[in-house]
Amino acid sequence: MRNRITTRTRVATALLATTLLAAGCAGSGGGSDKDTDSSSxxxxxIYAAGVVGVSGDEGDPKDGGTLTLADYSEARSLDPTKTYGNGAAGGNATAAVYDVLMRYNQETNAFDPWLAESLSTEDRTTWTLKLRKGVKFTDGTPLDANAVMGSLGYYMKNSGYNTLLLATNIKDMKAQGSDTVVFTLNGPWATFPNMLASGPGMIMAPAAYAGGPEKFKPIGAGPFIQDAYKPAEELVLKANPGYWSGKPHLDALRFVWLGSDDxxxxxxxxxxxxxxxxxxxxTLEKARKDGFAGIMAPSGLATMFWLNNREGRATSDVRVRQAINFAIDPQVYAERVSGGAGLPGRNIYSPSAPYFTDVKTSDYDLAKAKSLLAEAxxxxxxxxxxxxxxxxxxSQTAAVTVQAMLEAAGFTVETDLLRNIADQTQRIYVTHDYDLAVSAMSIPDxxxxxxLSTNLNAQSPQNPSGYSNPEMDGLIAQLQAAEGDAATALLTKINELWQETVPGIAMGAGAFFQPWNKDVHGITSTSETLMLFGGAWKG
Structure with missing residues (x-):
């Protein structure tokens, strides 16, 4: 039992690291591109997805120099099972060391081959991954089919980010020759390529994990190699001269962690x-208005509150959940907590998402809140x-704001403000000791x-609210195989059911913005707000 709880807590901590950290906290633009006026x-x-603020020909790449990134979170380990493959959790460093098999292309909303040569399917149940020939890890060993299967095996055994989805969906994976891996899933999965465009797609050399997690060595096939690490100060990676796409233009990539967005x-x-x-x-909006170019990665439910749906809690009563929802005004909350910045609203998706549709939302209505509370x-x-x-x-400002709005509807609210994310992880995911908890789901485009599957499915161990609704489970199950208009129709139904049953309180969409100075070029991205620096240069 101890091992089971430990694993569960590790995965929960990963989820909170990529939601609470990404939820964010409630100088001059001298390095920005001033060729255009961005102040209005x-x-x-501001929240348009993709590369923004770049105009004109950037010129020919120049070699040399060190690019310093003020990253969001420190990568305390370059083991992808310990530093999760997300831009909010230090995953940019691991992506630089290992690269990814596939890359999410924001411009086309498609998954392109990266380390892989191709990924194909006819039925979305059997996927054939073909690898580039001649790619080698930095220890000289080949990145072949056996290496891919070994890396994924280690990743899942040690509870890497999204292991739950992989383990419950992959029926079998087999090598066909040295350069092909065939994945057989338990059923159709339209967005399976996303797994290979993030943490699971960061392939580790067999020697990296040969001694187990305690003796892990960061050996990958990415554009950079670990050079020096000073905890809480800096991580320096040097260029990999044997990188499959050609020696990087940069001599080195340096990560620092400066605390606040400001x-x-x-x-x-x-x-x-x-x-x-x-x-x-x-801060994000200031950076855009100051004219900085960069990559914008919007997400839905960037700000929200989970409601504990479990039996015995006050919020297990849908009337109480609805009353809380009607009592809290996202617009007022945004004004008081972030000066009106962000995208406050009840729609659970980002307006930039290709599947976004307007639905009738359960907006602020104090009279309805009082009526529902009176019934309860x-x-x-x-x-x-x-x-x-x-x-x-x-967070204190946020708590006081929510408390005042709920008490105006007739609730009595006790606020419990915790010291750190670990304590909040324990309360939400392990002991389930809360009624209303600040969080985020950060639904990516x-x-x-x-x-949605991880957070709302009744059978998911990482369902933070205990929400259980057979109709929702059925819609999410159908969504797994759906694409295009069919997926949009299902996502619309999921949104409408959220508005009706209120698993949590939707407060608005948001984004991750990765700005750079005007002498920086060639940075690209993949899924999970990960940045890729293999083609980056300065000049």
Whole structure:
């Protein structure tokens, strides 16, 4: 039993690291591109997906130099099962060392071969992965079919990010010769390529994990190799001269961690760093209005509150959940917590998502909140709620704002502000000791299925709210195989069912923005807000 709980907690911590960290906290643009006036950008223009702020021919690449990234979170290990493959959790460093088999292309909303030569399917159940010939790890061994299967085996055995989805969906994987792996799934999975475009697609050399997790060595086939690491100070990676796509233009890639989004943007503007990772809405919007170019990765439910749906909790009553939802005004919350920045609203998807549709949302309505609460109180509910969040200043402001709105509807709210994410992980995912908890789901444009399945399916061990609805489970099961208009129709139904049954409180969409200075070029991205630096250059 101990091992089971430990594994569950590790995966829960990963989920919270990529949601709570990514939820964000409630100088001059001297390094930005001033050729165009960005100060009057609309919200739609600010949060447009993809590469933004780049205009004209960037010229021929130049070799040499070190690019310094003020990253969002420190990669304390280059083992992809310990540092999760997400831009909010240090995954940019692991992507630089290992690369990814496939790459999500924001411009086309498709998955392109990267380390792989191709990934094909006729029925979305059997997928054939063909590898590039001649690719080698930095220890000289081949990145072949056996290496891919060995790496994925190690990844799943050690609970890498998205292991649950992989383990429950992959029926079999077999090598066909030295350069082909055939994956047979338990059923059709339209966005399976996304798994190979993120953490699971970071292929480790057999020697990397030969001694087990405690003796792990970061050996990959990516554009960079570990050079030096000073915990809490910097991580330096040097160029891999044998990189499959050609020796990187950069001599080195340096990661630093500066604490707040404001500090990262100030350092970028001052020129002490070359690129940064931003999520706090106020800082992100300032960076765009200051004219910085970069990559924008929007997501739905970037701000939300989970409601504990489990039996015995006040919020197991749908009337109480609906009352809470009607009592909280996303617009007022955004004004008080982030000065109106962000995309407050009840739609659970990002407006930039290819599947976004307008649905009738359950918007703020104090009269409805009072009426529903009165009904619940007639049946014996005492009106009490426990709210949990963080204890920093922005989180305190958020807690006071929510408490005031709920008490205006007739609730009695006890706020419990916790010291760290580990405590919040314990309360939400392990002990389930909360009624209302600040969080995020960060539904990505490229693969809504994976987030929805993990967070809303009644059988998912990582379902944070205990939400259980057979209709929702059925819609998500259908979504796994759906594409195009069929997927959009299902996602619309999921959104409508969310509005009706209120698993949590949708507060708005947001984004991750990765800006860079005007002398930086060639950075690309893949899924999970990961940046790729193999073609980056300065000049």
């Amino acid at each position: 950008l609309t919200k739609d223009e 500090a990262r943007l100030e350092s970028l503007a001052g020129g002490s760093v070359d690129a940064a990772n931003l999520r706090a809405p106020q 109180k007639k049946d014996g509910y005492d009106g009490k709620l426990t709210y949990i969040g963080q204890s920093d200043q922005a 490229e693969d809504p299925y994976s987030r």
